[in-house]
Amino acid sequence: MFSLFASEKPQPKAAEVAIQRITSISTNSLSRFERLPKAQRYLIIGAASLGGLSLLWSISASSRFYQRPPIPSPKQTLLPELTSEEAGELPYHPAALPGARDVDSPYGSIRVYEFGPRDGERVLLIHGISTPSIALADLAHKLAGKGRRVMLFDLFGRGYSSAPSPADYNYNASLYTTQILLCLQSSPILWTPFTIIGYSLGGAIAADFTSYFPSMVRGLVLVAPGGLIRPHHFGIGSKMLYRSSWMPEWMVSKLVASKLWTGAKRVEPAPDAVENAETTTTTTTVSEGGAKFSSSNQMLLPGNPHSTVSAVVDWQIKHHYGFVPAFISTIRYAPIYNQHHRWSVIKENIETKTGPLRDVWLVLGETDPIIIADEVTEDAKAVLGEDNVRVRVIEGAGHEIAIEKADDIVKVVRSILGKGESSKESGSSKSSSRRKHGGSHASSSAR
Incomplete structure (x- = not known):
């Protein structure tokens, strides 16, 4: 075979x-x-x-996803080149406030400040779109002086916080909510429940956060907040600048930086532009024949004449390479407009007693050219319910209200938390002492 x-x-x-x-x-x-x-x-x-x-x-x-590293803050790019004396003359110096720490995260480093009596009622402050946390320094010190435990932090891309690359991360509700949780987790003490005070963009972020975490928030104070801004305030020029597909990103950045730059401006020709939201102040009130506005020279840090609102914004433009990209991405993606659906969740949680929140406070400026008091009051009551909203309109104040009218906001917090300032002044005298010297030296810790 x-x-x-x-x-x-x-x-x-x-x-x-x-x-x-x-x-x-x-x-x-x-x-x-x-x-x-x-x-x-x-x-x-x-x-x-x-x-x-x-x-x-x-x-x-x-076969691989390349994730860009966070854009470093001036803490990494500027401070190493300065002497301690030069750093002390910065508009935002590293020893600006007591209780400083730098919290490491997958998105970069976050600058956090926490001070006041450890057993005091907790109050979290969230600043606006263009100024860092020191814009609320006066408010924070006054709250701590009344026995509150306060926490502030620089939003991503502002102050001494890094900026996650906008090419990889949108500056939206998810990013900012994550940042809040990272800051709270970094504290050596338990931070729930607490009151949130959100200013401008911070108000929009605070409302959004509250809608998702009702059990954590005892009080909600929205100061000249975004979130319900009517669409017609976002003009055709802004739409072309921030939402056009034909303009290269480098050109958008250049134009936005020029609009943010205050320089030596005195009279502000476009106070209702979002880029000028926090760098203008009311110089003539309605009762005096019509509101007029100028670039704000309000001092943010006592004893530091270089630390004005306008100077701090210009300093960020020059020295924080992530500031302008973060600003642009925030305008595009943050919960600033058309947030009725999230605010309605707050209403539902209040009425079903889901969490300790019982009402929402609005603190508005009479002459604010961006957050129009009558419009926001009407829209907030419509979405939250008449009985769930408390409104305080500050006469003669514009969008600068949280920076220049801290006493009025402290009164609102007292109405929420009660008038028991008690004997928690142990931290108050120390806080006042630090305030006179511009804060304590910043310490760095990764959590």
Whole structure:
């Protein structure tokens, strides 16, 4: 049997047959290719090479995700080059407030301040879109002086907090909610329940956070808040600047930086522009014949004449390379407009007693050109319910209200938490002493 098989001529394998056919085809194709004009041959070779490179790049890119590192704050890029005396003259110096710490996170470092009696009622302060946490320094010190335990932090891309790359992260409700939770977790003491005071953008973030975590929030004070701004206030110029698909990002950044820059401006020609929201102040009230506005020279840190609102914003533009990108991404993605659906959740939680919150306080400026008092009052009552909203309009004040009218906000907090300032003044005298000296030296810790 075996000899029979051995006598048969073996059949060629299928692979060998295929190779013979391919060789025949390749030879014919090569012959035709060589007969083409030289220019066409070079064009075909170039196209094939480019296609191969594109395929290799696509395979390589799909096999891994490159995440850009956070944009460092001036803590990393500026402070190492300065002496302690030079750092002390900065508009926002590193020893600005007591209880400083730097919290490490996957999104970069977060600058946090926490001070006041450890057993005091907790109050979290969230600043606005263009000024860092020191914009609320006066309010924080006055609350601590009344026995409250206060916490402030620099939003991502502001002050001494890093900026997650906007190419990888949108500056939206998810990012800012995560940042709040990271700050609360970094505290050595338990921080629930607490009162949130949110100013401008901080008000929009505070309302959004409260809608998701009702059991954590005892009081909600929204000072000139975003969230319910009517669409017509976002003009065609802003839409073209922030939402156009034809303008390159470097050009958007350049234009936004120029709009944010205050320089030596005195009279503010466009006080209702979002870029000027926190850098203007009311100089003439309605009762005096119409409100007029100028760039704010309000001092934020006692004893530091360099620390004005306008100077701090300009300092961020010059020295925090993540500030302008963070500002742009915030305008595009943060919960500033059309947040009725989230505010309605707050109403539902109040009425069903889900959590300790019983009402929402609005503190508004009479002459605010951006957060119009009558509009916000009407819209907030419509979405939250008449019985769930308390409104205080400060006469003669504009959008600068949280920076320049801290006493009025302290009164609102007292109405929420009660007037029992008690004997928690142990931290108050220390706080006052630190305030006179511009704060204590910043300490760094990763949590």
